[in-house]
Amino acid sequence: TKNYQFEFNLIIVGSGNHIKNLFTDPNPISTQRELTTLYDYVIHILPEQEIGYFANGNGCLSSSNLNLTPQITTLTSVRFKYPLDANDEISLKYFCFPDQHDSNNNHNINSFLSSSIKSKPEYFRFTLTDMNGTRQHGYCSRFIHKGILNALCIISPYDMIDIYEKILSTATQLFISYKDEDAKLFLEEIYPHRLPNRGDTIHIHTTTVGLFTLKCEYDRRKQLIDTVTLLSLSTDTIIKIFSSILYEQKLIFISNELGPLTRLINTFICLLYPFSWPHTYIPILPALMLDIIQAPTPYIIGILRSCEHYLSRNDEFLCQDNSDIIIVDIDHDRIRSLNDYLLNESYRSTIDNLNNNTNNHHILQFQILPKIFKIELKQEISLLRKNKLNLSIDECQQRLQNVFMSIFVQSCYNYKDYLKQTFNIDNFVQSKHHTIELFLEWFTRTQIFELFIRKKIDLNIQNSFAITFDLACEKYRRTIKKQTPQQRITVKSVKRKAAIRANKQDNRL
Incomplete structure (x- = not known):
């Protein structure tokens, strides 16, 4: 099984039944295409209001319901896109709102809305992998605007979170200040410029925010390390996660918040340098696509807390041999095997951390580091x-x-x-x-x-x-x-x- 190219076929139900391959293992030798603009495209999107298939509480597709004929009425969710002719991914809305289309997760958006006065914009990132194994990076901000949850997303082939989050932050503040047209104009004005080279700084004159400066650090990897979230974990947990990644395990990260979840996963990927993760990599997995957890090959996947029910209630998943799955609970600083998790579904009240209750397989993986x-x-x-x-x-x-x-x-x-x-x-x-x-x-x-x-x-x-x-x-x-x-x-x-x-x-x- 050394030289496989794993493909996961995911069926997405839309206005016409069609099949789209969203995830493959990244092509290890493919060259990164050159970008002549600041980013591929930017899109302003709202959660869809759907009536039909997903409203019945069946939040993820499986082999038992793929033959159903969906009846979906969808309000237009895209409010702005630039360039206008950009070929945006049909799956993008699921990554911008990964907590949508799950009956167990609907409260997340509602809770975000109910606390809108106190809520700050939420920044996170995700990764799309095409049929050829080429990765695209999505940088997203979610914020309350006119009483509605909004998402602003930049798509780029480059892993430059510091630059794109600065762009998102500026545009998001304009939206929050009810300067919608200024926000759109700002994103259009900076688009034609090239990204700065390593160690360089570019200055862009705009009519909306004046002189806008972007700096690319010489060592970009360093900027991707989230020290706050990483050091919130115990040292033993950090070492066990790192060992599990080196051991090429299946890792599922769980958290209540999108930002810390995606940043921590990316931090561990950065700490692998000079090596890279050659398997399936999904920093945030939408609720609609939870069946990807059944993949037979190594992966690193992040899911929201309200998707956690899938691990203990999906019959197809539980029928598999899941002894090689490790669950990392970021919020409670715990790392467990799936078997340990299933032995005690209410594990949040326990303090076991794979110290005394584990099998030889997991002991080996944690001890492999000298x-x-x-x-x-x-x-x-x-x-x-x-x-x-x-x-x-x-x-x-x-x-x-x-x-x-x-x-x-x-x-x-x-x-x-x-x-x-x-x-x-x-x-x-x-x-x-x-x-x-x-x-x-x-x-x-x-x-x-x-x-x-x-x-x-x-x-x-x-x-x-x-x-x-x-x-x-x-x-x-x-x-x-x-x-x-x-x-x-x-x-x-x-x-x-x-x-x-x-x-x-x-x-x-």
Whole structure:
């Protein structure tokens, strides 16, 4: 099952029965198309008011109801789109309002409306994958305008959340201030401009908000790390999630809020650098499409709390072998296997966290990360929590990025020595210290590692892939050469270095 290309056929019922493939595994070697404008298109959309099939409380499609002939009356939901000829995805409305079309979730929109006076705009993101495995990123803001829940969404092939959220924030504030025409004009005025290159800044003159500035950080990955949401989780939970991703598990993240849910999932994807997730990736799964959870291949999926009922009440799903599914409850800082979840549906009142009640399979996946790396992570995350009031967000992001990347630097710094036309896995693993040999024996045979090696071989001429990682590897190699055998990596040396670093940090503060 190493080299599969998974496709999930999803039937969407609309004004004419048609079948559309929404999700495939991303094409690992496909090149990102060049964008000559600031974004592909922007769309202002409202929740649909539907009478018919979805009003009967059947919130998700399954094989038992696909043959029904739907009778749906839909009010026009698109209020503005630019460019006008943009070919917007038919599924876009389900991602902008993932809490629609589910009888167990209707209260979410109502509760948002009832607290409209206190509610601030809600920002989140989602990912669309086409038939060829090419990903499109959706950046969305939801806000109350004229007593109605609105969504403003930007679609782009680029993963640049800081730039697009700034655009959304500006346009959203104009809408909230009842300057609808100004908001539309602003989005039209900035559209023709190109995105700034890494490290560059562009200035756009507009008639609505004056000089509008967009800056692209040199290291965009760092900007994608949500330190607040990540550090709200316990260190053990963070390490277990990271281990499960490396183990290529099926992970389902659950939360009440769209923003923290999608940002946390994206944070873990960023912390994989220089590796990437080669499987199904859906930061927010609409209620209508919950059957995707039944996919037989690894995935990372986010769902809202009110969709949680699917995990315990869908017969087709429960008939499967779901022993490889891990459920991450962001709001309650818990990570569980699906079997543990089903043993106690009211698990919110429990405090078990896969510490005492788990099977050997999950014990293996959590222990696969070497002890020396766990110690480094625990020490650095503990320091960040202790000193977060004295550190800027930028410093926290940089340190989190560095400590997670150091795992791959220390374990793979000499990978180029074994990379020719092919990669010699056995010799590479045997070149390592016994403390990380088992980890590499397993990790080098994952699709995550395989994708990295394939990219390196295919892009060898340009040498434009994972440059920061390669520079860190060379620096670490020089450090290793200066060390005596007694100075090489051991658990004791890691603890000692961490203690010294902690003392230096305390003295500096």
